[in-house]
Amino acid sequence: MVPKVLVVLSSQDKIPANGHPTGWYLPEFAHPWEVLHEKTELVIASPKGGEAPLDPASVKAFENDPVSTKFLNEQKALWMNTVKLSDVLPKVSEFDAIFYIGGHGPMFDLHYDETSIALIEAFAAAKKTIAAVCHGPTVLLKAKAPSGVPLLSACTVTGFSNTEEDQAQMSSVMPYMLEDELQKVTGNRYVKAEEPWGEKVVVSKAASTGATIITGQNPASATGVGKEILRAVCRRSPERVTPPLSRLNLQLSITEHPANQQRCLPGVAEISMPRSCRQVDDTPPLREDALSLILRLDDEEMYPEADW
Numbered sequence: 544m545v546p547k548v549l550v551v552l553s554s555q556d557k558i559p560a561n562g563h564p565t566g567w568y569l570p571e572f573a574h575p576w577e578v579l580h581e582k583t584e585l586v587i588a589s590p591k592g593g594e595a596p597l598d599p600a601s602v603k604a605f606e607n608d609p610v611s612t613k614f615l616n617e618q619k620a621l622w623m624n625t626v627k628l629s630d631v632l633p634k635v636s637e638f639d640a641i642f643y644i645g646g647h648g649p650m651f652d653l654h655y656d657e658t659s660i661a662l663i664e665a666f667a668a669a670k671k672t673i674a675a676v677c678h679g680p681t682v683l684l685k686a687k688a689p690s691g692v693p694l695l696s697a698c699t700v701t702g703f704s705n706t707e708e709d710q711a712q713m714s715s716v717m718p719y720m721l722e723d724e725l726q727k728v729t730g731n732r733y734v735k736a737e738e739p740w741g742e743k744v745v746v747s748k749a750a751s752t753g754a755t756i757i758t759g760q761n762p763a764s765a766t767g768v769g770k771e772i773l774r775a776v777c778r779r780s781p782e783r784v785t786p787p788l789s790r791l792n793l794q795l796s797i798t799e800h801p802a803n804q805q806r807c808l809p810g811v812a813e814i815s816m817p818r819s820c821r822q823v824d825d826t827p828p829l830r831e832d833a834l835s836l837i838l839r840l841d842d843e844e845m846y847p848e849a850d851w
Contacts, residue, residue: 546639546776547584549631551659551682552595552622553648560716566596567622568646570605570762571676573614575642575769576621582773585621586638590656592627598646605762628658635665639776642768645677645703650717654681667694667754672775676759676768677703684724688751699732699747700725701760706739735760746771 552567579585589595605611641662643649653659663686666673675682680702686694705722708714725733736743743760744767755775759768 545582545584546773547586547637548579548772548776549638549641549662550585550587551628551641551643551653551662552587552589552625553644553646553652554589554591554595555648555650555652556596558647558716559651563716564596564599565647565651566598567601567644567648568598568677568762569601569615570608570611571645571679571759571765572622573605573608573611574762574765575644575676575772576614576618577610578766578769579773583639583776586631587621587625588628588631589625590628590652590659592625592630593623595622595625596648597622598648601646628656628662632658632662632665635662635669635671638666638671640672640674640772641666642772643675643679643682645675645679645762647678647713647717649678649681650719650721654684656682660685663694664688667749667752670753670755672755672757672772673749674757674759674768674772674775675702676765677761678721680725680758681721683756684728688749690751692751693728694749694751694754695725695728695756696730697732697750698729698756699734699745700729700756700758701734701743701745701764702758703761704735704739707761710739742767744768744771746775 550572552572553565556564556566558565576585587595601611602615643653659682663673663682667686668689673683680700683695683700684693688694688696702721702725705714705720708717708720708722714720722733722735734743734745740761740763742763744764745756745758747756747758748754749756757768757771757775759765
């Protein structure tokens with residue numbers, strides 16, 4: 544089995560103060576998906592289920608981003624048929640991580656959603672990975688540890704900054720400023736990139752539970768968040784990682800040789816069922832029990848804790 548990640552999108556389609564369309568932000572889903580989809584199983588959910596609204600402004604802003612445009616054109620079913628969050632709550636044990644996509648939408652629905660908060664608290668209690676990007680960290684503000692303290696107490700995090708909100712000309716219609724609220728709940732442990740819109744990804748541990756908390760500041764941080772999620776879930780459960788067969792090298796090691804010496808075949812050996820070996824040089828035929836098969840993943844740095 545591969546690691547399983549629950550991806551959560553907002554169901555909010557309008558900003559209450561001005562009726563402006565909103566939702567989840569395209570590159571913040573597209574880029575992590577590019578990192579994760581071949582190596583994990585992704586389940587997409589939202590508070591209401593069904594179609595999760597995509598912020599049209601993000602489509603325009605990233606129309607020249609090939610990863611985002613390819614995702615938009617080819618993966619529409621992912622956000623048109625989301626699972627309802629309440630249907631996922633009883634299945635927390637099936638997942639290795641939960642990941643919240645940003646956009647302004649979560650500031651209005653997921654921030655207050657009791658089912659979402661319960662999911663986060665369940666993942667935290669089980670010491671699973673919790674990740675969020677851009678405005679996504681708003682979902683963590685109300686979550687509590689089993690002891691009753693805020694989940695983010697003394698936890699270093701990032702998220703969309705006040706400067707970025709001002710530059711996006713959205714501060715006046717926000718119910719609160721995310722940077723300010725993250726500073727409060729963490730005890731002034733909010734951090735950000737040196738320059739607005741720069742990449743910033745933070746991996747921390749919730750002191751109260753030991754759960755891994757991954758946060759990204761903005762759209763530029765989305766790929767980095769995806770990579771950290773992959774690293775975390777494979778570190779947590781290497782036994783669940785099934786490496787793609789196309790990425791495997793097969794090395795044939797001869798553990799028993801007529802001269803009682805170890806020998807590796809210099810060429811290609813053909814393995815059939817039942818196990819057999821056709822010689823490709825002039826060495827004597829090998830007994831079946833003389834062959835051991837070693838599997839090694841080319842990209843094993845992506846699975847640092849997996850015992851291959």
